[in-house]
Amino acid sequence: MNRLPKAEVRAEALRLRARFEAAGATPVDPAVLQPAATLLDLYGEDIRARAYVTADPLRGEQMLRPDFTVPVVQEHMAGGADPARYTYAGVVFRKQENDETRPNEYFQVGLEIFDGADPEGADAEVFAAIADALSGLAVKPATGDIGITRAALAGLSLSDDRRAALMRHLWRPRRFRALIDQFAGRKPTAPHRKALLATMAAGGDPLAGAGTMIGLRSADEIRARLDRIARDADQPPLPAAEVDLLDQVTGMKDMAPAALERLRDIAVDLPPLGPATTRLARRLDALDARGIDVGTLPFEAGFGRTTLEYYDGFVFGFTVPGRPDLPPVATGGRYDALTRLLGRGAAIPAVGGIIRPEIALHLRGGASG
Amino acid sequence: MTLKLGVPSKGRLMEKTFDWFGARGLTLQRTGSDREYAGAVTGIDGVDLVLLSASEIPRELAAGRIHLGVTGSDLVRDTLAAWDDHVTELDLMGFGHADLVIAVPQAWVDVDSVADLDSAAAAFRAEHGFRLRIATKYHRLVREFLKREGVADYQLVDSQGATEGTVKNGTAEAIADITSTGETLRANHLKVLSDGVIHRSQATLFKSRKAGWQPGDRETLTALQDRLGTLV
Numbered sequence: 001m002n003r004l005p006k007a008e009v010r011a012e013a014l015r016l017r018a019r020f021e022a023a024g025a026t027p028v029d030p031a032v033l034q035p036a037a038t039l040l041d042l043y044g045e046d047i048r049a050r051a052y053v054t055a056d057p058l059r060g061e062q063m064l065r066p067d068f069t070v071p072v073v074q075e076h077m078a079g080g081a082d083p084a085r086y087t088y089a090g091v092v093f094r095k096q097e098n099d100e101t102r103p104n105e106y107f108q109v110g111l112e113i114f115d116g117a118d119p120e121g122a123d124a125e126v127f128a129a130i131a132d133a134l135s136g137l138a139v140k141p142a143t144g145d146i147g148i149t150r151a152a153l154a155g156l157s158l159s160d161d162r163r164a165a166l167m168r169h170l171w172r173p174r175r176f177r178a179l180i181d182q183f184a185g186r187k188p189t190a191p192h193r194k195a196l197l198a199t200m201a202a203g204g205d206p207l208a209g210a211g212t213m214i215g216l217r218s219a220d221e222i223r224a225r226l227d228r229i230a231r232d233a234d235q236p237p238l239p240a241a242e243v244d245l246l247d248q249v250t251g252m253k254d255m256a257p258a259a260l261e262r263l264r265d266i267a268v269d270l271p272p273l274g275p276a277t278t279r280l281a282r283r284l285d286a287l288d289a290r291g292i293d294v295g296t297l298p299f300e301a302g303f304g305r306t307t308l309e310y311y312d313g314f315v316f317g318f319t320v321p322g323r324p325d326l327p328p329v330a331t332g333g334r335y336d337a338l339t340r341l342l343g344r345g346a347a348i349p350a351v352g353g354i355i356r357p358e359i360a361l362h363l364r365g366g367a368s369g
Numbered sequence: 370m371t372l373k374l375g376v377p378s379k380g381r382l383m384e385k386t387f388d389w390f391g392a393r394g395l396t397l398q399r400t401g402s403d404r405e406y407a408g409a410v411t412g413i414d415g416v417d418l419v420l421l422s423a424s425e426i427p428r429e430l431a432a433g434r435i436h437l438g439v440t441g442s443d444l445v446r447d448t449l450a451a452w453d454d455h456v457t458e459l460d461l462m463g464f465g466h467a468d469l470v471i472a473v474p475q476a477w478v479d480v481d482s483v484a485d486l487d488s489a490a491a492a493f494r495a496e497h498g499f500r501l502r503i504a505t506k507y508h509r510l511v512r513e514f515l516k517r518e519g520v521a522d523y524q525l526v527d528s529q530g531a532t533e534g535t536v537k538n539g540t541a542e543a544i545a546d547i548t549s550t551g552e553t554l555r556a557n558h559l560k561v562l563s564d565g566v567i568h569r570s571q572a573t574l575f576k577s578r579k580a581g582w583q584p585g586d587r588e589t590l591t592a593l594q595d596r597l598g599t600l601v
Binding site: 040045165178190192207210214215 | 451479482484493497501509516517519521522536537539541542
């Protein structure tokens, strides 16, 4: 894609922000430089591959903002957790390690809603506001719901340790699959693990003669994990029928009404899925009330499971069909847990989304390329 | 009109490189005083010798300032993003073998695999309030490996030397470093994870994809490759 003149993109960004303002959102303008520690703690090392890190002699490591959501959430939570709607427009910075043609600095326009009164209504509001801003453009919506997979996990016959391990790796499908196979007894126990279990079963102490203790991880921590390993070995395998149910849920890909029907059927065997499907139904009703054609709205349970890991409920995107070279023109989702992480005790349900104005402008024919 | 060949400017890597070319009928030598980094190639016309630090050779190849270069395959992969867009491997030279591995304290009897490390990292973060620290200087290679393996709750801390000592010194919980025999690791009470080999490195002759090729250079390269293919 040819880059468009920055002044034109900025004008489009401000025009979009004005729309969100007119709909009741307060404009905010977070700093470009953000303390790196917060973002690193949140995203882990992956963010280093994607964000520019620089050093400040007094403030320590700083990051050129890779997105607006985190600073907006921080600002909101610092001022209390009251309901609010925000909008913003500005550039974000992303390193491109593998594709030189992708921009490393581009505009985002966003809308974020902090409001727990009617979460599904807020989901629909953000989605509809963005769909509306993109109306007339050749874009295709995609939706998903991380909450559906989380609810399915809650219904499986798993120990708390095993469930926590799966929840932790929701965003890493490969490790997630390896864990499922392991818990289902489909993978042979590694020789090292076997030997360890045999030693413990015989009343031996694996730590005896283990060598010099070095580093911060203490003998107590090692013993605590040995205990967990021993407990886990006594766990019955996850029944094949349940793995099958989980696969049906995570592999769900259909138009929204059909997906909802099938999820309701599965919920008969997996009761904790019930409340999550109710939320999905309410969201579809709310979308319908806002004029979205839910009958043709695609739903994919796995959508958004490979992105940055703060979304924990509704997720959506708008892509350009036939143009795999273009990034999504808009993305968004619900991030309730993020407000708790950054809120130091306080929390508020929140959902938001961003538009990339340069891509939108491109589709409007703003450039020949 | 000349091909620039970059080779390590000192140490065993330089000597072995000279030997490797020597065995193929090309004499590489330093010229001038011992301290002057100038060199010459005899046995073929049109090749200039450039002596460089092994760690600078990847960058010089990517910038196209040298046509050919000898350095460790680990350095090329760690220094250059999308390394195979910038350089191609002409020859694996069979020396300078070293593995980039993840190592943890021997006393971690519960940790043998990368999956164990991931699980220990989760518990460590919950207990200590920060991510498990892995000391390394090979940031890109280690990060890409751990991402591929789906490891979470870790952070990389930079260590440009004496990395094996960081765990004992309390600045890291685990390390990712180059080892050839594992002796230094053992001496520092560390063990390699059973599936923790990130990259098996060796000295490699690279060709730059970015260097400008003048008339005659391609013929020189062909002539050079003919010579390198045959041990004298």
